[in-house]
Amino acid sequence: MRTNDVMLQTATKVVTFIILMFAVHIFFAGHYTPGGGFVGGLLTTSAIVLLMLAFDVKTVKKILPINYVIMTAVGLLIAIATAAASIIFDVPFFTHAYDYFDLPLFGKTSLHSAMLFDAGVYLVVVGVTMTIIQTIGEDE
Amino acid sequence: MTTIVNILIIVLISTGVLFSLVTAIGLVRLPDVYTRTHAASKSSTLGVLCILMGTTIHFWAVEGIFNTQMVIAIAFLFITAPVGGHLIGRASYVAGIKLADATVRDDLKGVFDQKTDIKK
Numbered sequence: 001m002r003t004n005d006v007m008l009q010t011a012t013k014v015v016t017f018i019i020l021m022f023a024v025h026i027f028f029a030g031h032y033t034p035g036g037g038f039v040g041g042l043l044t045t046s047a048i049v050l051l052m053l054a055f056d057v058k059t060v061k062k063i064l065p066i067n068y069v070i071m072t073a074v075g076l077l078i079a080i081a082t083a084a085a086s087i088i089f090d091v092p093f094f095t096h097a098y099d100y101f102d103l104p105l106f107g108k109t110s111l112h113s114a115m116l117f118d119a120g121v122y123l124v125v126v127g128v129t130m131t132i133i134q135t136i137g138e139d140e
Numbered sequence: 141m142t143t144i145v146n147i148l149i150i151v152l153i154s155t156g157v158l159f160s161l162v163t164a165i166g167l168v169r170l171p172d173v174y175t176r177t178h179a180a181s182k183s184s185t186l187g188v189l190c191i192l193m194g195t196t197i198h199f200w201a202v203e204g205i206f207n208t209q210m211v212i213a214i215a216f217l218f219i220t221a222p223v224g225g226h227l228i229g230r231a232s233y234v235a236g237i238k239l240a241d242a243t244v245r246d247d248l249k250g251v252f253d254q255k256t257d258i259k260k
Binding site for chain 2: 005007014015025
């Protein structure tokens with residue numbers, strides 16, 4: 001039986017969203033400032049691990065019904081697809097491209113295909129670390 | 141204007157450093173776990189918040205960069221550091237660590253069963 005931990009759970013409910021938003025910020029800021037897919041993925045994992053510490057592994061599994069092994073596979077696929085897409089345009093493997101777009105809310109934004117590769121890295125990092133932690137955590 | 145801002149920055153950062161020093165002295169000098177977490181979670185939080193506020197104002201007013209991550213860090217530390225201190229204190233009480241000899245009052249006495257670490 002667990003003792004009552006209202007403090008930890010209430011603080012977690014507030015803090016988790018701050019960590020997740022910061023992870024997204026770090027992920028998107030990676031091109032021009034320190035950050036990127038790896039740090040963003042680790043931050044996201046730390047938010048989920050905080051949820052696991054404050055609540056329960058089973059509860060977290062219920063609110064985030066994600067199969068992290070499949071997530072890792074999808075991340076690897078996205079990374080390899082971004083690298084392979086350059087073959088279609090008759091340039092060497094792993095050649096990236098960028099252009100400026102006028103997005104409705106953000107204005108003039110440079111979109112770079114390295115971001116898609118970074119998304120793959122992000123998914124792989126979250127998937128692998130969560131798989132490790134879940135496997136160790138469910139030691140029954 | 142610049143002088144006032146610089147004085148404010150110097151005062152904030154010095155206060156922060158002073159409070160961090162007080163924290164370190166408290167961690168060495170105080171007798172048991174509970175008074176030490178009291179020192180570590182309160183004065184170090186205020187110290188770090190003062191330093192962060194000073195750097196935020198410096199970068200905002202002097203360098204012209206408003207860094208929102210600093211504001212987020214201030215809010216984050218303000219929420220999490222006391223909770224961390226509370227959890228350390230409660231975990232040590234539940235684990236049955238003795239209070240200092242000078243303690244005169246223990247309101248939680250008998251609430252936790254020391255053998256099973258569970259609330260009665």
